Each structure stands twice: as C-alpha cells, then as structure tokens.
Amino acid sequence: MPASTSSGAFPGPRLERLLLTGAAGGLGKVLRESLRPFANVLRLSDVAALTPALAGHEEVVSCDLADKAAVDALVADCDAIVHLGGVSVERPFEEVLEANIKGIFHIYEGARRHGVKRVVFASSNHVIGFHKQSEHIDAHALRRPDGYYGLSKSFGEDVAQFYFDRWGIETVSIRIGSSFPEPANRRMMSTWLSYRDLTTLIGKSLFTPGVQHTVVYGVSANRDVWWDNTAAALLEFMPQDTSEVFRDKVEAQPPVAPTDPSAVYQGGAFTAQGPFE
Ligand SMILES: NC(=O)c1ccc[n+]([C@@H]2O[C@H](COP(=O)([O-])OP(=O)(O)OC[C@H]3O[C@@H](n4cnc5c(N)ncnc54)[C@H](O)[C@@H]3O)[C@@H](O)[C@H]2O)c1
Numbered sequence: 275m276p277a278s279t280s281s282g283a284f285p286g287p288r289l290e291r292l293l294l295t296g297a298a299g300g301l302g303k304v305l306r307e308s309l310r311p312f313a314n315v316l317r318l319s320d321v322a323a324l325t326p327a328l329a330g331h332e333e334v335v336s337c338d339l340a341d342k343a344a345v346d347a348l349v350a351d352c353d354a355i356v357h358l359g360g361v362s363v364e365r366p367f368e369e370v371l372e373a374n375i376k377g378i379f380h381i382y383e384g385a386r387r388h389g390v391k392r393v394v395f396a397s398s399n400h401v402i403g404f405h406k407q408s409e410h411i412d413a414h415a416l417r418r419p420d421g422y423y424g425l426s427k428s429f430g431e432d433v434a435q436f437y438f439d440r441w442g443i444e445t446v447s448i449r450i451g452s453s454f455p456e457p458a459n460r461r462m463m464s465t466w467l468s469y470r471d472l473t474t475l476i477g478k479s480l481f482t483p484g485v486q487h488t489v490v491y492g493v494s495a496n497r498d499v500w501w502d503n504t505a506a507a508l509l510e511f512m513p514q515d516t517s518e519v520f521r522d523k524v525e526a527q528p529p530v531a532p533t534d535p536s537a538v539y540q541g542g543a544f545t546a547q548g549p550f551e
Contacts, residue, residue, distance in 0.1 A: 286481055289313040289353040295339065295381070296358030298322040301396070301453055301472070306332075308473040309356065312480060319348055320359060339377030349384030354392040354480055357381050364400075364421040366550035374426035382437045390443065394479040395434055397447040397489070399465060400424030403541020405500075407464070413449075413489035413505040420541035421548060431489060438487045446479035446509070448472075449501075450492040457517045461542045463524055464500055467492045468515035478509040485509070500540055 292313035296302045298320035306318060310331060318324055319337045327334045337348045339359050349355065360374040378395070385393060403420025405411055419425045427449075434445035451465030452458075453472050467475075471494045479485070490506035493499055495513040503511065517524075536542040 286477065289480070291315045291317055291352045293317045293319065293349060293352040293355045294358065295319050295355070296360065296396070298324045299358060299362065302358055304469045305356065305358070305473065305476070308469065309476065312477060317352060339380060340372040342380045342383065345380035346384045346387060349381065349390060350388050352388070352390055354394070355381060355385060355390060356394045356476060358396045360426070361423060364423045364544050364547040367422045370422045370426045374423070375429055378430040378433050382433055382443065385443050386437065386441050392480060393434065393443060393445040394476055395430055395445055395447045397431055397449045398424065398427045399449050399451050399491070400541050400544050401428045401431065401449055403539055403544055405540045406538060407500060407540055410500055410502060412502040413491070420539065420545040424541065424544065435487045444485050445487050446485050447487065447489045448475060448479065448492040449489060453492065456520050457524055459527065459536065460524060460530060461536050463517045463521065464496055464498045466494055466496055466517040468494050471513040471515050474514070475509070475511050478511050482509050
C-alpha cells in the first residue's frame, strides 16, 4: 500500500493519495496540517465550505456523504481513507441516518469498488457510553451506545468488520475520547486525546500491517483512563501527552454532583440527551 519512502520529519512510508473526510471540521482542520507527511496528496472533503487547496499537496472535493454516487467518485484513486465526516454530536435519528449510517456504507462501497484497502474510522467513546466510569473496559466489552450518534458509530464498526471479512478491507476504528486543545471538564480529564497523540495514532492505523479490523481507544496517557488498549497492542500506540497538566485549571471549576450523568457514565451528558420530538 505505501507508495514510497518519505523524506522529512515523518520517517515512515508515504501514501500517494489519502482521502480525509470531514476536513472542514474541528479535527479535520488540525489533521489537514498534521497528516501532511503521510501522503503526497491529501484529498480534502466536506459538505461544508473548505478553504481552497494549497498548491501541490492538497485537492478539495466537496461531497455530501449521503450521496452514494458522489462518494463513489470521491473515493476513486485514493490509497487510504481517514473518515471523520458526519454528525459528531447527539442529533435526531434522521440526521444521523443520512450523514453517518448511509455515509459509512457509501464510504466502504466506494472502497470496495475502487480497491482501497485501508480505512481509519473516527468511531467514538459513545459506542460504550453507558458503561459506568467506575468500570475499566477493553475493546471486547459489550457495546452500550448512549444515543443515535453512538448507535451510528457502533454500526460503523460493524460495517468495518463486515468489509474486512467479506472484502479484505482493513480498518482501525478509533474510539476517540475527547480530542480538543485541552480538557474542558472533569470527565475529559479521563477521556482527553491530544492532537499530537491523535496524529500518531492515525499514522499507526494507516501503516501498521495486518490490522484486519482493530478497535482502539483514542486517549492520551491520562492518570485516570477507563480504557485498556491491550486488544490493539499491534499498533504499538504510545501516547505522549497527559491531561494531568490541566488538572488545576479543570478542578477550579464548580464541583459536579456525583449523580450527574457527566460523573456517572463514560459517555457523560450524551446519556441524558433526547428524545427529539
Ligand atoms: N472531537 C472529538 O473529541 C471526537 C470524539 C469522538 C469522535 N469524534 C469523531 O471524529 C470525527 C471528527 O470530529 P470533529 O470534532 O472534527 O467533528 P466536527 O463536527 O467538527 O466535524 C465533522 C465534519 O463532518 C462534516 N459533515 C457532517 N455531515 C456531513 C455530510 N452529510 N457529508 C459530508 N460531511 C459532513 C461537517 O460539515 C464537519 O465539518 C467525527 O466523526 C466525530 O464523530 C470526535
């Protein structure tokens, strides 16, 4: 799969063309920069407006993930896909259905039709959001989605497994915790994933041979992590950052009642959202 050996800061292999969906989003804007060493060309896509492509190493293709023909054309000529696009918070089912559920089916159908053999799927901690914060779980724990959004990510992981079993397309599903510049609250002290660690994990997910379908928790080396990544040991993901450096700032916030969902469940406030009637 790697097209060539790179020069520069990233010593590993390099793809010819890497598709990044959701490129206009919060993580997409960051990864548009940080994934640059991984490919000669980054194909950036979103349904929202993107700033123009930078000459040479970027190309912009607008696309609604709910449009099967458009996604098929989007995937053509790519060597791998980092799939971030879609609804990223709890929303009515009908919205989640279009962007996330139909969207991931279209991505894998495109991958099958065009011979793409590696996908990195931005899954979520909300696949297991109804586990209690007192539990320590690994990738084999029962999935307990905490809403329509979490259900769509759980479906996405099933799609990834199916397309490996049936078509040999390999995927790393990253159950991202909370990837923001810094943890915004007490829960995120456990779930925070730095942008640097996310970038490292995506690199491992793109280039580690034989991942089949691997589920990994995307979390930095925080003090109180609830997730065990033993099942994803082949990725050799060693996070470099920790939320600990933000502890004083976060703990200066008003305390949260111990019965508040944000203090009880791994999925936090998402467990108490909806219905949308
Ligand atoms: N940021 C986190 O902490 C976090 C945690 C868990 C999972 N994730 C997942 O990582 C991915 C990126 O997260 P983010 O924080 O950047 O979210 P974001 O909402 O900022 O970005 C998502 C992007 O997807 C695009 N999108 C939505 N519907 C679309 C459609 N129908 N067609 C094409 N594009 C569409 C949006 O325009 C947006 O730019 C998402 O899949 C999210 O579920 C993020």
